Amino acid sequence: MVLLRLDSLGLSQSRFALSPFAETLSSMIVLSRPCTDPWLAAWHARHRAAFRARLDADPFTRGLVMLCSSTKYLPDHLVLPPPDGMGTTLESELVEVARVPDTAVHSSLVQSVAESWEDHGLDWLTGHAHGARTAELFREVWQEHVAADWPGRRALLERDVTYRAGLLAAHGWPRALHQMSRHSAWVGSDAIRFSARPGPDRVVGPDGMLFVPVSGPRGTWLCEAPGRPYALVYPARGAGGPQREGERRDPARSERPVARLIGAGRAAILRELERPATTSELAALLGQSLGTVGGHLAVLREAELLVGTRVGRRVVYRRTELGDLLADAGPGSGISAAEPT
Missing domain, CATH: 1.10.10.10 (Winged helix-like DNA-binding domain superfamily/Winged helix DNA-binding domain)
Known part of the structure; x- marks a missing residue:
């Protein structure tokens, strides 16, 4: 069980943020699989064929996306904390991804392969400038598959933040984080359970941590980088509406x-x-x-x-x-x- 440990100062400085990059990553994972969520069916049907064609045409894209869709450890260069809170832009995130050295990209991909429940190789990781290639891939996927829906998605994400901020103001962080994901939960008085898998605890510093909603129906991951607050990405409350519980209204x-x-x-x-x-x-x-x-x-x-x-x-x-x-x-x-x- 992995815990995020916060003292009272870190807790008081924790806040919410948005990440267009995390939204794009979540969308790529959704498009790489058959659609199982009725509320996503129309968007999935519009974009699935073009996205699959992209995977078939580019080994780098296919290798990265399929690995991310089947691993318990997302590559480090894909999980950098958003730099500007609720005002984070995709371009500000892509600049940081593009700067990641090839050696760092390779080592984290090796760990992702080791943590995957499917067999993967890294024969698709050829050439150099892996961070810049990743940034360009995310820019293109954003433009082709996410950007047109972003205003509506952003409204949904801001609504989740509003809802949780109201709970925070009235009841404190434990209530605000309730049912944020399948695995996360408040533990004791000073810790958040992030994962049921074995692993080292993280200590949240005095700058607190970020909570980042995405509109994907499932999936939670931790973003971290030296000198930056941890960021916990989670599925926004109500993203699927009543259909998430199997109701057709x-x-x-x-x-x-x-x-x-x-x-x-x-x-x-x-x-x-x-x-x-x-x-x-x-x-x-x-x-x-x-x-x-x-x-x-x-x-x-x-x-x-x-x-x-x-x-x-x-x-x-x-x-x-x-x-x-x-x-x-x-x-x-x-x-x-x-x-x-």
Whole structure:
């Protein structure tokens, strides 16, 4: 069992971050496998053939991607902590990856092969400038397969951060980290269990650590580099929606009675607030203007269907018990919204 040990100072300095590079790595792993998540099916179907063609055309790409998809130890040059918190850009990360020396890339790939559950060789690792080649690969995959979806994905990731920041403010880090991944958990008063596999514990310094959500449905990894905070990458809460639990929900059907009662726009917001969100997050998710969403939120607050809580500079909205009851008023619920007579 691997533990991340934090003292009170390190804990107080821990924070969230975003990593377009980690998002791209997660997407590559998803595209390298058959799709098993219904919510990803449309994106996977659009990009799978082109991505497979890339793998077939370039041994370096195929070797790296297939290794990452089947190892317990991701190569070190792919798990560098994001440098700029929530404002991290892909280019800032690619610059760091491109600088990694060939000897360091090779040694970490050897360890990744040793930790893989499939047989891999490194005959694809030819030539030189492995870090720069990796950076270029990630840039191209980002542009072709991720960038167009990034605004929506970023909204989802920021929503996860908002949700956990609210828990942090109200209950502290143990509650905020609850169910962050299948293997991570708070242990005692000063440690996070990162992995069930044997390995040395890590001691988090006074700069704290970073928590980095990605939209992939599974997979957790630790990012580390000398002189930098550790970063724990984890699947964002709610990335798959209800389908992650095997439920197939028809939003239009379940919202119809509520929409007739309070309007389609407000019904959509009420449904989205199954998970707390800010005005800007709701606007991005629903494709509406901030003014429109703000107006709907004001009406819903006045009707006591939701409440807002300030977290730092943002206001996070969540449904009240009455809002939960109304949002669940689909067919067969015993609650109906009859047409006025």
